[in-house]
Amino acid sequence: MNDKSGGRLRPREEWPPAPRIAADLCATSPLPTCVLWGEEHLVAVYNKGFAQALALSQPSYGQPVRDLWPTAWPDLGPTLTRVLRYGEAATLDSLTSEGGAASFQAICTPLRDHGTARGVHLTLWKTTQEVANHQSPAAISGPDQRELLLLRQAMQEAPAAIAVLRGPQHRVELANAAYQAMAPDIDVVGQTVAQLFPETIEQGFGQLLDHARAGHPVTVTDAPIMLRRSAKGPPRQRFFTYTFSPMCDADEQGAGVLVTAHETTEGVQSRHRAEQLAAEVEAERTRLRQVIEVSPEAIALADTTGQIVLSNAAARAIWGQDNPVADATGYQETFGACRMNGAPYPSEELPLARSILHCEVVTNERLYIRNRTTGMMIPVLVNSAPLFNSTGETSGGVVIFQDISAELEMGRAREEAHHAATARAAELEAVLSGMAEPAIVYNGDWQVTLANRAAHDLFRWEEPVEGLHVSELVEQVRADLGPDSAHLAHIARSADQLANSGEALEMRFVHPPRVMIRRSSTMYDPATGAAVAHIALFQDVTAERVAAQEKDDFLSVASHELKTPLTSLRGMAQVAQRRLSRGETERTLESLRVVLEQATRLGDLIDDLLDVSRIQAGHLPLERVPLDLGALVYSAVERHQATTERHQITARVVQPRPVTITGDAGRLAQVLDNLLSNAVKYSPQGGEIQVTCSCVDSSAVVRVRDQGIGIDPAGHGLLFERFYRAHNASVNNFAGLGVGLWISRQIVERHAGQLWLDVTDASGSTFAFRLPLAQPGSQAGDQ
Numbered sequence: 001m002n003d004k005s006g007g008r009l010r011p012r013e014e015w016p017p018a019p020r021i022a023a024d025l026c027a028t029s030p031l032p033t034c035v036l037w038g039e040e041h042l043v044a045v046y047n048k049g050f051a052q053a054l055a056l057s058q059p060s061y062g063q064p065v066r067d068l069w070p071t072a073w074p075d076l077g078p079t080l081t082r083v084l085r086y087g088e089a090a091t092l093d094s095l096t097s098e099g100g101a102a103s104f105q106a107i108c109t110p111l112r113d114h115g116t117a118r119g120v121h122l123t124l125w126k127t128t129q130e131v132a133n134h135q136s137p138a139a140i141s142g143p144d145q146r147e148l149l150l151l152r153q154a155m156q157e158a159p160a161a162i163a164v165l166r167g168p169q170h171r172v173e174l175a176n177a178a179y180q181a182m183a184p185d186i187d188v189v190g191q192t193v194a195q196l197f198p199e200t201i202e203q204g205f206g207q208l209l210d211h212a213r214a215g216h217p218v219t220v221t222d223a224p225i226m227l228r229r230s231a232k233g234p235p236r237q238r239f240f241t242y243t244f245s246p247m248c249d250a251d252e253q254g255a256g257v258l259v260t261a262h263e264t265t266e267g268v269q270s271r272h273r274a275e276q277l278a279a280e281v282e283a284e285r286t287r288l289r290q291v292i293e294v295s296p297e298a299i300a301l302a303d304t305t306g307q308i309v310l311s312n313a314a315a316r317a318i319w320g321q322d323n324p325v326a327d328a329t330g331y332q333e334t335f336g337a338c339r340m341n342g343a344p345y346p347s348e349e350l351p352l353a354r355s356i357l358h359c360e361v362v363t364n365e366r367l368y369i370r371n372r373t374t375g376m377m378i379p380v381l382v383n384s385a386p387l388f389n390s391t392g393e394t395s396g397g398v399v400i401f402q403d404i405s406a407e408l409e410m411g412r413a414r415e416e417a418h419h420a421a422t423a424r425a426a427e428l429e430a431v432l433s434g435m436a437e438p439a440i441v442y443n444g445d446w447q448v449t450l451a452n453r454a455a456h457d458l459f460r461w462e463e464p465v466e467g468l469h470v471s472e473l474v475e476q477v478r479a480d481l482g483p484d485s486a487h488l489a490h491i492a493r494s495a496d497q498l499a500n501s502g503e504a505l506e507m508r509f510v511h512p513p514r515v516m517i518r519r520s521s522t523m524y525d526p527a528t529g530a531a532v533a534h535i536a537l538f539q540d541v542t543a544e545r546v547a548a549q550e551k552d553d554f555l556s557v558a559s560h561e562l563k564t565p566l567t568s569l570r571g572m573a574q575v576a577q578r579r580l581s582r583g584e585t586e587r588t589l590e591s592l593r594v595v596l597e598q599a600t601r602l603g604d605l606i607d608d609l610l611d612v613s614r615i616q617a618g619h620l621p622l623e624r625v626p627l628d629l630g631a632l633v634y635s636a637v638e639r640h641q642a643t644t645e646r647h648q649i650t651a652r653v654v655q656p657r658p659v660t661i662t663g664d665a666g667r668l669a670q671v672l673d674n675l676l677s678n679a680v681k682y683s684p685q686g687g688e689i690q691v692t693c694s695c696v697d698s699s700a701v702v703r704v705r706d707q708g709i710g711i712d713p714a715g716h717g718l719l720f721e722r723f724y725r726a727h728n729a730s731v732n733n734f735a736g737l738g739v740g741l742w743i744s745r746q747i748v749e750r751h752a753g754q755l756w757l758d759v760t761d762a763s764g765s766t767f768a769f770r771l772p773l774a775q776p777g778s779q780a781g782d783q
C-alpha cells in the first residue's frame with residue numbers, strides 16, 4: 001500500500017481488501033476513525049471526526065500519525081507497534097486531543113495483508129461530557145455506540161465471511177475482510193452476488209438468497225459449491241458452512257440478507273481423505289486377513305495379554321480348535337507345548353510369550369504343540385515377533401509356525417537310510433579287508449577308507465594309504481606301471497565317470513610284470529542319491545595273459561617245428577627217388593635213413609601234442625607194473641648215446657639193485673628220454689651227461705646232469721608250464737615245442753612222484769625226479 005522507497009501511499013485501488021473495507025467503515029463511521037498503514041503508521045484515511053480530534057487544518061494523508069498527534073504519541077506509539085507485532089487488537093483509555101481540549105479512548109484493530117498485520121484501524125471516542133453534547137441527536141449513546149463499534153470491528157476481524165446483501169439483486173452493502181477475500185480481484189461493496197460469483201447462480205444460490213430475503217433463514221453445513229478462487233481461475237469444488245439470515249426492513253425493496261459463510265473445504269477434504277484412508281485401511285486389512293487365512297503357514301496374532309486376536313485356518317488346524325484362550329502366563333497350558341526332547345516348556349519361554357513380554361524376535365524354534373482334537377503332539381517350527389503401535393509401544397505379538405512332521409519323518413528316514421548305507425559299507429569293508437583279491441574302498445569323495453592286505457602287496461605300499469585321494473594313489477603306483485600307463489591319469493581326472501561307467505580298466509605293471517583288471521562300483525545313499533562309497537577290485541589276469549601269449553607263441557613254434565622235419569622229409573624222399581633211379585643203392589639207403597629219422601621226429605612231435613591233449617582231457621592211461629628203474633635208465637642212456645658223438649652219456653645206478661618201482665615202463669622211458677634229449681639239445685658244445693639213480697628213504701631218485709647252457713633264473717618258475725620255453729633257448733637255436741617237461745611232470749606226478757629242476761648254473765643243469773619204491777608184495781595194475 002505504501003511503496004518501499006519513500007513511504008508514500010499507493011492509490012487506493014491498489015490497497016489490499018482489509019484497509020479498503022476499513023476505509024469504507026471510516027467514511028460512514030460517526031466516530032473519529034482513521035486507517036494507519038505500515039510501520040511508520042502513515043495516515044491512509046481519516047474522517048471528519050478524526051480531523052476535528054486532531055485539529056487537522058489541512059489534508060494530512062500520508063503523514064505519520066506521530067507527527068499529526070505528538071501529544072498522544074507516548075501512549076499511542078507503543079500500542080500501535082504491539083498491534084502490528086502481535087496482530088492483536090488493543091484499547092487505550094486516555095488520549096488527549098491535540099491542544100488538550102478533549103480526552104479519548106481508542107480501539108486499535110490490526111489490518112492484515114496476506115495474514116500479516118500491516119496496518120491499524122484506529123477508532124476514538126470522547127470520554128469528556130462535552131463530547132456527548134456534541135454528538136448528533138441521532139447518534140448512538142455512549143455504551144451503545146461503543147458496543148456497535150466493537151461489533152463492527154469484530155465483524156471485520158471475523159474469520160467467517162460476513163456480508164450484508166441488499167435488494168433483489170443481492171447487492172453487497174457491507175462486507176468484512178473475509179468476504180472481500182472471496183473475490184480478491186474486485187471491491188465487493190456495491191457489487192451484486194451475480195457479478196461477484198456468477199457460477200453460484202446456476203447452482204441455485206440466487207433462489208436460496210431470494211428465499212432468505214423473503215424471511216426464511218437458511219443454514220447449511222459443509223455444502224459443496226463450485227467456486228472460483230479468482231476471477232480468472234476455474235471453478236473448483238469448495239465447501240462452506242453458511243447462513244442466509246433475512247434482514248427485514250419496512251421498505252420491501254430495502255430488505256436484505258445477512259450472509260455468513262465459513263469455508264470448510266480443508267476440513268471436509270481432510271475428513272474425506274481420512275474417511276477414504278480409513279476405507280482403504282479397512283479394505284487392506286480385509287485383504288490381509290484373507291491372505292493370512294489362506295496362508296499355508298499357521299499365523300496368529302495376540303494382544304499384550306497374550307489373548308489370540310487373529311488366527312488362520314492353518315493355525316487352528318494345528319491347535320485342533322478355534323482360538324485358544326491364552327495369556328502371557330498360560331501358554332503352556334493353552335498350547336500344551338513341550339520341547340523336542342519331551343521336556344516341558346516354561347510358559348514364559350515360549351516364543352510368543354518372549355516376543356510379547358520381552359520384545360524378542362524368535363526365529364526357527366522347534367517345539368511340540370498338542371492338538372486339542374486328536375491329543376497328538378505336533379512338531380512345529382516357530383517364528384515370532386513383537387508388534388508395536390504407532391507410539392512404539394508393544395501392542396502384542398505375531399507367531400508364525402508350521403507343521404514339520406513330514407520333514408522330521410523324512411529326516412528320520414534319511415538318517416536311517418544313511419545309517420543302513422553306512423553299515424552296509426562297513427560290512428563290505430570288513431569282507432573286502434579279508435579278501436585275497438586286492439580291493440580298495442573310497443568314500444564318496446574318492447578318499448581311501450580301506451585298502452586290504454592284497455592291495456598293499458599288489459601296489460607294494462608299506463605305509464597305510466587310508467585318507468589319500470585316488471589321484472595321489474595313482475601317483476604312487478605310476479612308477480610301477482608300464483609306459484602305457486598314461487591312461488591311468490583318467491582315473492584321477494574323472495574317477496566318478498569311471499565308477500559310473502562300470503568300465504573295466506587294464507593296468508600293466510612292469511615291476512614285477514603283472515596284468516591287473518580294475519573294476520569299480522559305487523554305493524549310493526538311497527535317500528540323497530549321493531555316493532557313499534566307491535569300491536575298486538583288482539583281478540590278477542597275468543596267468544591268463546601269459547597263457548594266451550604262450551599259446552600264440554606255441555602255435556608259431558609248433559608250425560615251425562612240424563614244418564622243419566616235413567620239409568626235410570620231402571626233400572630226402574625226392575633225393576632217394578633220384579638216387580634209386582640212378583641205381584645208387586647205398587646212397588638211396590642213406591637217404592631213406594634220414595627220411596625215417598625225420599618221420600620219427602615228426603611222429604614224436606605229434607605224440608607230444610597228442611599227449612598234451614590227452615593229459616588235458618584227463619585220459620593218460622598208465623600200465624602200471626613192477627619194474628626196475630635202473631634198467632630203464634641204462635636202456636635210455638644207451639639209446640641216446642647212439643644218437644650223439646659229441647656227448648659222453650654215463651649212467652650210474654647206486655646199489656641195491658633192482659630199483660623196483662611200480663609204473664608204466666613206456667611213460668617212464670618217455671620221461672627219461674625227454675630229460676636226456678633236453679640235456680643233449682641244450683648242450684650244443686657237447687660234454688658229459690651223467691645220469692644217476694639212487695634210493696633215498698622209500699623213494700628212487702633219478703638225476704640227469706648236463707654241462708649245457710643253463711637256465712635263465714627268470715624262467716625257473718615257469719619251466720614246467722605248458723608251452724614255456726626259456727629265453728636263452730630261443731626257437732631259432734633249439735627246436736622244441738615247450739611241452740616235454742610239462743608232460744614229464746604230469747607222468748611223474750601220476751606215479752605219485754615229483755619232478756624238479758635240481759640245480760642250474762653256468763656249468764649246466766640238473767633235472768631230477770623221485771618215484772616211490774614199490775612196497776614188497778604190492779599189486780600193480782591199470783590206473
Ligand code: ADP
Nearest residue numbers: 678679682710725726729736737738739740741
Ligand atoms: P622243449 O621242447 O623246448 O625242449 P621242454 O618242455 O622239454 O621243451 O623244455 C622246456 C624248456 O626248458 C626248454 O625250452 C628250455 O628252455 C629249458 N630246458 C629244458 N631242459 C634244459 C636243459 N637241460 N638245459 C637248459 N635248458 C633246458
